[in-house]
Amino acid sequence: MACKRIPLAHGRLHSLRRLRASVVFVRTVAVLAVSLQAAGAFAELPEPTDLVDQQHCMFCHTSDAPFLAPSFHQIAEHYRDTPNASTMLEDKLRHGGKAHWGDMAMPLPEDRGGPLSAGDARTLVRWVLSQ
Ligand code: HEC
Numbered sequence: 001m002a003c004k005r006i007p008l009a010h011g012r013l014h015s016l017r018r019l020r021a022s023v024v025f026v027r028t029v030a031v032l033a034v035s036l037q038a039a040g041a042f043a044e045l046p047e048p049t050d051l052v053d054q055q056h057c058m059f060c061h062t063s064d065a066p067f068l069a070p071s072f073h074q075i076a077e078h079y080r081d082t083p084n085a086s087t088m089l090e091d092k093l094r095h096g097g098k099a100h101w102g103d104m105a106m107p108l109p110e111d112r113g114g115p116l117s118a119g120d121a122r123t124l125v126r127w128v129l130s131q
Helices: 002-041 049-054 072-080 083-097 117-129
Strands: none
Touching: 049 117, 072 083, 072 117, 083 117
8 A cells, every 4th residue: 555655655756846947937938028018118108197197088998908999019019010001090099080990089189188180199009110
């Protein structure tokens, strides 16, 4: 009886070791992913905070989690390979347009906090698409 238990315990120990090895592996991958993300963040343009606050962008959007509106990451991903996307989006931020992400359209600048100049729209869109 006792002899039979030893190989069993041995087996368990081995699988525990294997488990620990894979936990270490997963942790390493996670750390790598986080540092890659941090490296990628250098490519992201700085947030034009005054504009973003004045237009209440973060009232509906977040950078990476869809909330009341698509996240800025989703939007950037969606338009990554679309030529002229920024021109279209700048125009849409200033003058509105058809919703592309469902039924709810984005409010016009006047309802978000005030008129938006072409230059400011450009700054905002470049920032969104860099995320
Ligand atoms: C009241 C909520 C709200 C606010 C405030 C808001 N958005 Fe949006 N936004 C939305 C919704 C809803 C959509 C998805 C509907 C659509 O496609 O127009 C959207 C879509 C977008 C899109 C993608 C449009 C497309 O055609 O794919 C961009 C870019 C965007 N928002 C940027 C911004 C920026 C920059 C600000 C601040 C200047 C802002 N949003 C403020 C709700 C909002």
